[in-house]
Amino acid sequence: MSDETYEADVNGDGVDDTIDVQHDGNDTEYLIDTNGDGTADYQGVDEGSDGTLDAVEADTNGDGTADVTGTYDSNGNLTYAAADTDGDGSYDQAVALGSDGQYHEADYSDPNNPYMNT
Numbered sequence: 227m228s229d230e231t232y233e234a235d236v237n238g239d240g241v242d243d244t245i246d247v248q249h250d251g252n253d254t255e256y257l258i259d260t261n262g263d264g265t266a267d268y269q270g271v272d273e274g275s276d277g278t279l280d281a282v283e284a285d286t287n288g289d290g291t292a293d294v295t296g297t298y299d300s301n302g303n304l305t306y307a308a309a310d311t312d313g314d315g316s317y318d319q320a321v322a323l324g325s326d327g328q329y330h331e332a333d334y335s336d337p338n339n340p341y342m343n344t
Contacts (some may be wrong), residue, residue, distance in 0.1 A: 236260055236268075236326070249275065261288060280304045291315045 228249045233242040237260045245264070246257040254275045267288070273280045278300060283292040295317070296307040297337035306321035320332035 265290065276300075287311065289313070289315075306332070 229264065230247040230249075232245040232247070233328050234245060236243040237335050238258075241262075244259040246274055248255045248257070248260075252274060254269040254272040256268075256272075256279075258268040260267045261267060262340045267285045269283045270279045271281045272278060279298055279302070281297050282295065284294045285291060286293045291310070293313075294307070295301075303323070305323045305334060306320065308317035310317050311319050316319075316344075321329045322332045324330045
């Protein structure tokens with residue numbers, strides 16, 4: 227595994243943030259620490275290191291738990307996104323790209339919702 231570390235102001239607050247890029251031979255992971263505590267607030271994964279992000283996560287409120295996540299197809303199109311809107315540590319709102327090319331609500335309370343496992 228090889229690591230590269232960069233400094234840049236990612237969040238626009240005027241302070242450089244740490245960007246850690248980790249390569250394991252197949253995949254590349256991007257870890258961004260915007261508050262200087264040594265943990266990644268934002269994370270992106272490029273499976274196969276083809277230059278397209280396959281998954282992202284973000285801790286937007288600083289509690290150490292991802293609040294937003296998303297996955298992408300090989301063309302970089304968002305296929306699934308979920309958010310923890312009430313701060314309890316679990317995703318409660320989500321959308322998924324359906325076979326009709328439209329985004330649909332992925333209802334966590336309905337186990338028969340066809341968009342939950344797309």
